[in-house]
Amino acid sequence: GAVVSQHPSRVICKSGTSVKIECRSLDFQATTMFWYRQFPKKSLMLMATSNEGSKATYEQGVEKDKFLINHASLTLSTLTVTSAHPEDSSFYICSAPGQAPGAYGYTFGSGTRLTVV
């Protein structure tokens, strides 16, 4: 089946540094990639949608300059958390639409646990 490969799975960084998270679609092309953030014991919150060849669209309240999204190719989307602070610590997950066992589901990456110290 379709797979979205997300790396790294875990990352610890110092405050003020930037961290890049990559999501690659394997064996299929993802023209769109959704990026989510999840706090402990909470639901997934959509942050932004990356589109290959155009600018990402951000959900209300999400800082564009803090969370830089790039969709470099039909198989790669990246999220860069810039000047990270402890409050950016969270679980980040990407998802590509249209590629799942069912007709209507999306395929998710395995997530990245970001800890900012």
Place this chain on the structure above:
Amino acid sequence: GESVGLHLPTLSVQEGDNSIINCAYSNSASDYFIWYKQESGKGPQFIIDIRSNMDKRQGQRVTVLLNKTVKHLSLQIAATQPGDSAVYFCAEKRYSNDYKLSFGAGTTVTVRA
């Protein structure tokens, strides 16, 4: 606010029994509903989906029921196994929202041996 929500945050089930996880939604314009399973530290895993013009759909050991009259969705898991322990989310998407997924709060299912 959320367009989908779950009735109970936790559910404890005896191994071998059937599980029923409920979800309520508010937007009658939803086109699709999807159930996801998320294990600790992992991304959500697709379980089953249903189109809004359907009432029932069955998969392997799972059944999703959709009651549009009361805007209620349920996931039934037959013969619950220890591996079913996870957090379950219902989600909806619609054409008018560019098919973005909106997730409910999640139900943590714990299977007792």
